[in-house]
């Protein structure tokens with residue numbers, strides 16, 4: 001079994017408080033991704049599992065063993081870093097065999113394990129090459145291989161794809177997903193890239209300033225972000241946020257500001273009935289901005305806007321609009337044919353509005 005539990009974990013670097021009250025249960029064979037902006041404590045959280053950082057307070061368990069005081073080499077984990085640091089003078093084979101030699105495994109077992117890992121990673125033909133004769137992607141595969149041969153209970157990966165170019169990253173992302181399926185091992189993966197997090201994770205843990213903001217399946221977090229930070233961090237282009245006042249009219253609640261008005265659904269109305277006349281933050285994702293006016297009439301949300309700029313990004317076009325004082329981004333299919341600097345009407349479903357408390361920035365879920 002290789003569940004990993006963080007129980008009330010805290011990490012300070014002297015005066016610097018890095019991780020606070022970190023509680024998380026990672027299940028056996030789960031692929032969990034820690035995501036958040038640079039400096040939020042992702043690497044520190046991972047390094048505490050690896051035994052590269054001491055735990056200031058709280059406990060970490062692997063299976064049912066409390067590992068706080070277990071030596072790194074006895075934790076049965078393997079870590080893969082961003083800069084994969086292969087030994088330049090050793091062949092791929094020797095690089096992969098190295099951790100097993102350190103463990104004093106016999107030659108036959110080393111050979112079996114290296115060959116089996118090389119097969120999984122599709123690098124069998126490169127075993128006799130030196131790292132400098134490999135591409136970035138191949139080198140990263142060797143680094144993964146060096147972790148795989150150890151047959152760890154838990155893989156810890158700290159931004160392992162960051163040094164690769166964009167195309168290779170996409171390819172390696174798919175390979176990692178496939179690798180996880182084959183290895184059937186727990187993986188904790190750290191990245192600042194929200195797309196990597198959403199595509200790789202069985203579950204995603206969003207971090208900010210050393211605090212867990214939300215834990216959930218990728219789509220769950222995307223659909224129901226629990227606060228403004230998570231809402232803005234996941235999704236590209238990012239969610240629009242508009243400060244509105246809640247106005248009661250004809251028995252309905254409307255979120256209004258100059259140039260923007262959205263009617264709340266019945267469910268939203270029920271939840272926010274105490275907030276009449278108060279200010280809230282309204283969030284709407286660019287892909288939820290629609291331009292079909294018939295639908296708009298049905299939803300009761302119609303807004304006049306001007307197109308500032310339309311950016312073609314292939315199949316989709318990213319549209320920057322102005323409505324009164326508000327700048328709003330929308331995402332449409334490129335064949336939709338929206339022309340720049342043209343008055344237009346936009347609409348949206350009330351259900352696609354995300355509503356947040358202006359003070360706590362928490363969602364009214």
Ligand SMILES: Nc1ncnc2c1ncn2[C@@H]1O[C@H](COP(=O)(O)OP(=O)(O)O)[C@@H](O)[C@H]1O
Nearest residue numbers: 013016018036037038039040041042043044045
């Ligand atoms: N050895 C250290 N000494 C002091 N502060 C550190 C040390 N390592 C990391 N930190 C601080 O802890 C915070 C989290 O760092 P880190 O875990 O590396 O973030 P991330 O991996 O999310 O970018 C940062 O503010 C960083 O400056």
Ligand SMILES: [Mg+2]
Nearest residue numbers: 042043044158
């Ligand atoms: Mg880091």
